[in-house]
Amino acid sequence: MKLVLILLLSLCLLLVSASSGDRSPAFQSCLLKCDYRTCKSLSSTWSPSLALRLTRWTCTDDCKYTCMHEITSRALSSRNGEEVQQYYGKWPFWRLGGAQEPASVVFSLANLYMHLRGIRAVRRSVPEDHPLKTVYLWWGWVNVNAWIWSAVFHTxxxxxxxxxxxxxxxxxxxxxxxxxxVRFTHIYPPPPSSLTLSSRQPSSHWKKNLYRLWSTLCTLIIVAHITYLTSLPRFDYAYNITFNLVLGLSHNFLWLIFSLPASITSLFALKRYPHAPISYRPTFASKAAWFVVLTTLATTLELFDFAPWWRIIDAHSLWHAATVPIVGMWYDFLVQDSRDEGWRYGGWRDELKD
Structure with missing residues (x-):
């Protein structure tokens, strides 16, 4: 989840930052001339390609793109060491088929593909009667949706x-x-009536109510969040960052606790599995910590904001690329975790793994 969080933060910071390129006299002069000659003149011959029409490029948008690259090309060929500028909060990228940031689009789709692979792995490898199988499948599809819109936005x-x-x-x-x-508190969604439920005991009435309460609370929070942002005359980037930071850091904190030695997690009264002692810690528990560490390291790429190499690859697209293998690693962990003996009712063997 931290992957999508940092994506959100970086996009917000880019958009709210000032851009010297589009405010420069050279760009404004070029844009006025292009807009008049190409878009407003009676002799205009602007005819967008099918790709540009499908991605809703206007004549003025095309002029902005043309002027941006004309000025960027002059800066790169200058012997005075002129710096490449940002325009409208973004670096100048060569477009491809109407896509403004093709590298970020490709890597967003790569992350989407890894989630589709992960969903297939959950379907194939997580036991049918596992209490979290449906939750994990929904988690995968929610992330597929997020990466689809990431690709659309970068297009x-x-x-x-x-x-x-x-x-x-x-x-x-x-x-x-x-x-x-839901995973840590062992409050699970009601199982399909067709399952034998060999992996869990019948849920107590209070746990069912707690699950419904937690589900309702999360739904209300996200609906209120979206409603608040859509009702404002201007998008509140600062609030949006804070909201996602709180959620993302809470998520990572819980998984860090999961990975700690049993002597420490017992202080938090964390019982990793419903049918294993509180002291039980599987050998693969440290993978959760590695996930948090690797996503944090991948995030540091955002700190090295630089003009894109060959006007294609920038720090943000590299960050997207770095998350691709991490997604696969996380699904492997979820599958391994779901197959642990600690989930099986009456099937846990008296082994402590620390």
Whole structure:
């Protein structure tokens, strides 16, 4: 979940930062001339390709793109060491098939693919009667949706694609925390009546009510979050960052506790598995900590904000690329965790693993 959180933060910071390129006299002069000659002149011959029409490029948008790259090319060829500038909060990228940031689009789709693979692994390898199988499948689809909108947003940065990207990311972060709390507190959704439930005892009435309460609370929080942001005249980036930070850090904190030695987790009264002693810690528990560490390291790529190499690859797209293998690693962990003996009612062998 932290993956989608940092995506959200970086996009927000880029958008709210000032851009010297689009305010420069050279750019404004180029834009005025291009807009008049290409878009407003009676002799205009602007005819967008099918890709540009499908991605909703206007004539003025195309002029902005053309002027941006003309000025960038002059800066790169200058012997005076002129710096490449940002325009409208973004670095100048070569577009591909109408996509504004093709590398980020490709890596977003790669993350989407890894989630689809993970969903297939959960379906195939997690036991049918496991209490969290449905939760994990929904978690996968929520993230698939988030990465779809990430790809759409990087294809075309428009007000509605921006909001869909942000809101989908927020839902994914919220669902990550929701599923983690369900996992750690052992309050599970009601099972299908067709299952034999060999992996769990009948849920107590208070746990069922607690599950419904937690589900309702998370739903109300995310609905209120989206409603608040859509009701404002201007998008509240600072609030949006704070909201997702709180959720994401809470999620990571819980999984860090999970990975700690049993002597420490017992202080938090954390029972990792419903049918194993509180002191039981599987050998693979440390993988949860590695996930948090690796996502944090991948996030540091965002700190090295630089003009894109060959006008294609920037720090943000590299961060997207770095998360691809981490997604696969996390699904492997979830499958391994779900197959542990500690989930089986009456099937746990008296072995302590620390």
């Amino acid at each position: 075309r940065d428009l007000p509605w694609t921006e909001k869909m990207d942000y809101f989908s990311a927020a839902v994914a972060i919220m669902y990550g925390l929701y599923s983690t709390v």
